[in-house]
Amino acid sequence: QLQLQESGPGLVKPSETLSLTCTVSGGSISSSSYYWGWIRQPPGKGLEWIGSIYYSGSTYYNPSLKSRVTISVDTSKNQFSLKLSSVTAADTAVYYCARYEQWLVRYWGQGTLVTVSS
């Protein structure tokens, strides 16, 4: 059974860079059938797509976040990562990693809350 697990700091200071890693188990991140990526949800609000990456490294980003986002993949560790720079309180959210199959998501991580605060 495929599992995804987010990891990273739960607290980030304003203006710093948020960094999260998603570890995939029960399946290979190098599969040609899927993209991998991140979706976030501010407390009490809706879902926002952040971006996606293919195992080869090709990426797609939300235009509203593109200037601050980098998603990368490490096939040797079966992991992919998110970096979001220059964070503000508006970036406080639960961050989910996910597997995309033709742009639908059947598999999600459990989500990790990241709070931006000094």
Next chain:
Amino acid sequence: DIQMTQSPSSLSASVGDRVTITCQASQDISNYLNWYQQKPGKAPKLLIYDASNLETGVPSRFSGSGSGTDFTFTISSLQPEDIATYYCQQYDNLLTFGQGTRLEIK
């Protein structure tokens, strides 16, 4: 960017009621639309893909329809376990979610 307008934002209904949620795209997205259910503290769950296809294992009381810019999600007979927030998601051009519909029991 494609905007998705979902309505209503919240809805209260009784067990057994027929419930309908709509999602309107800002441009033609063909049938590139999915519906998700999210319960508090949990990740979303895929219910409907490609506008009208029921995900495996999802009860048949859930259904979806529409194409182009106008889409509908229906629960034919509301059950207590259906209390959740529902989101549409387009994938014609990148990905965009609707703002969500919070469903409560009356």
